Amino acid sequence: MNMINNYEMVIGLEVHCELGTKTKIFCGCPTTFGAQPNTQCCPVCMGMPGTLPVLNEQVVEYAIKAGMATNCTIARCSKQDRKNYFYPDLPKAYQISQYDLPLCENGWLEIESENGTKKIGITRIHIEEDAGKLIHNDRYGTMVDCNRCGVPLIEIVSEPDIRSAEEAVAYFKKLRSIILYTGISDCKMQEGSMRCDINLSVRKKGTKEFGTRTEMKNLNSFTFIQKAIEYEYARQVYEIENGGVIVQETMRFDQASGKTFSMRKKEDANDYRYFPDPDLAPIVMSEDKLNKLKDSIPTLPDERKKAYIENYGITSYDAELITSEMSVADYFESAAKNTKYPKLLANIVISEIIKLADGENGAIAIEPLHLAQIADMQGSGEINSSVAKKVIKALWDNDEDACEYVKKNNLGQINDENVLNSLINEAIERNPKSVQDYKKGKVAAAKAIMGQVMGATKGRGNPLLIERLLNEALEALK
Amino acid sequence: MNITELSLAELSEKLHGKELSSVEATKAYFEKINAVDGEIGAYIRLTESVALQQAENADKILAEGKGTALTGVPYGIKDNICTKGSITSCASKMLENFNPPYDAFVTTKMNAENAVMLGKMNMDEFAMGSTTENSAFKVTKNPYDITRVPGGSSGGSAAAVAAKEAVFTLGSDTGGSIRQPAAFCGVVGLKPTYGTVSRNGLVAFASSLDQIGPVARNVEDAAVVLNSIAGHDSLDSTSVNRIYGDFTAEMKNGVKGMKAALPKEYFGEGINPEVRAAVINAANEFEKMGVEIQEVSIPAMEYALPAYYVISSCEASSNLARFDGVRYGYRAENYADMDELYKKTRSEGFGKEVKRRIMLGSFALSAGYYDAYYKKALQVRTLIINGFNSIFENNDFIISPVAPTVAYKIGEKTASPVEMYLGDIYTVPVNIAGLPAISMPCGADKDGMPIGMQLIGKAFSESTLIRAGWAFENR
Structure with missing residues (x-):
């Protein structure tokens, strides 16, 4: 496989993320996942004649928070456009989206790659409405479920800065972590509330021009992203090495076979006939409002990571693990304040707490102060590491003062x-x-x-x- | 007493004075409709049982000494305005059996005041047309001469008022669809400032231009109806939140000392000499009442018509895309796949003019053409707005013709869409600029066909137009 090393891949991601608003983007219908088909829709989201959209302001606020958290420039004046195409899951036959004046532009985020820290550019973040779902049934044929019509989405478009499947996954994970910090989405990938399209092209190493790209649609797991990129990269290199050309097309990644298949060629692509939606007023943002939104964003993972490395001397890798989820980072911080052994505490959090919390949807059953006591006792030699593990287990089921617990159960380390x-x-x-x-x-x-x-x-x-x-x-x- | 001859103001007074009941008035109107509508064809559908029920309710309210100026008053509503539980077809095969599960904002307003809905008015399919000949169901005739068109697209609304088949009606105006039929039928039509009346529940033709307004027997009646339907609606993002006040409050204050403009572009090539003479004569009448008249010019006006047809068709191509046979409305019977379902449904469900505009709009929005058409049209829109603004710096209102001709013969212009479009030349600039305008009779031609004039004001100056119109009417 020497030839494959002569090439490099160029990747840009388009990530769709459902926002966690209680109601839809243009009507008052609930957005709860998994309801009976067509029980969460109304004349507005079903595009009935004469109905009009009214923008849910929280959608704008959430999108701006995502933009601020990824270092974007926020538009003071933005607008919404209609993207016109026919499909049965799109009741109005147009999707309200944003074309040339997105809410957020020119941002970036940092990932840890094999060559150290790397900046990935974010071209834009815009708001749009989700489409419905088609349900195929042997008996009744194809049916439309409009529950998802009008669920608010943001689309986050990256620059073509990504050079490997690992970087793509790291970018996607980092983005997910940042979005979770801002609290604007639950990012549940298995429910499709976070998914991505991958634009991928290849070029000979050392060349500057981009190759022709293909777009893989709707990947919703880290593993599939990794596999789809690896397969598509190898396919494109093989194609070129064997005298073929890459055609611009939309691909589908088949989870079962791990292969990509062509869905449609560029010449069959829709002309979306974008134009400004005349039913909606421009979105105007005041400095006051923007400042308030800025203040509502918690300290983000990168900033925390830096602080942990500087203040506690823990490794970049460990800091990345702890900061990837805000609840863990918050927990760590409040425990770290109460121990003389923060580095040991970090190890305990990574090796014990994160695992235990995973089994309970992220909930941590031990008070941060109690974990700090455990770190202190282990750090000072009062208990050993295997006892520490036992204490954690016991406190997880029945939380209490860790020092008391050790004393009561006579678990102190024998140093005599x-x-x-x-x-x-x-x-x-x-x-x-x-x-x-x-x-x-x-x-x-x-x-x-x-x-x-x-x-x-x-x-x-x-x-x-x-x-x-x-x-x-x-x-x-x- | 001939009930159907009474104006809204007169009828309302008699209803509140208990000289007459709403049930009596409603029955009188159905008698009139049964007598004449076979010939006129203003109604696309009657809602008699609902109407009598509403009339009975109104009488109870009136008996308690309560109610408003519209309580118990029989009216008609254009068939592109949603009426819950009552078919709203837009005069299209596509929505022939569409029964909306909701009321339009204006319908809710009418119901809240216990006005009595007699039925739904005929119109050009999806409000696209100037003669009501594009209705999928029937041709409406001009009550002044049944061989002529009533105008359009609110032809049913105007013909019904002219033929005394309703006290007043509601129409919609995208490029003149209230004002031109009002002029053709010799009645008053008012197109409010964009954003004054909620579009919620009005089946959209061109969202940035559409506006609902009244067709009535006189200026005062139109003002009374506007009082009811104007107001902010949180369900329409383009509805303007302001205090609209009572449009009749300054109605009788006279026009002395006002200034009015005659834009020369409105009296140029293509205008029928009798129409021109009647409107100039009206201007002279205003002058006699103490209005200072001056000639002005809006150079961008020559681009208004093409800009209108680009903007309105572009928006229509998108607004009407939802009629695809998937969820409601007409669906073709035989289709092999999804694409064929769309194609057949839309080919069979839409009429010729609607398809023409959808194709025109889709083309103008296509990649590579957008800048030359849609974007250009928006630039023209800005020029026209600026042109009007500069006139209104020094003038209270504009006096102009409504249409270049009086009502013409049925079938006369159906072969030439462009000639038909040219008839909208005086009305479309008002929609492009979002301004209010009133259309009212100012004379008749040698055959006795009514001639209309248009008074145009700056945004939210309906009170001024009503004042000027009332003064002219009562001179």
């Missing part, structure tokens, strides 16, 4: 060398075989004895101390 030495001697006496092996040079044999000693302390022994004392005792027998 006399106590440990006598336990070690007992273990050596009981395991002549292991001692023989050790003498023959099988260092691993010490592990078995070590396990017995730990068992004898009921897991409370200081493992480092036991290891040292045991080694000394065994060496003395040689």
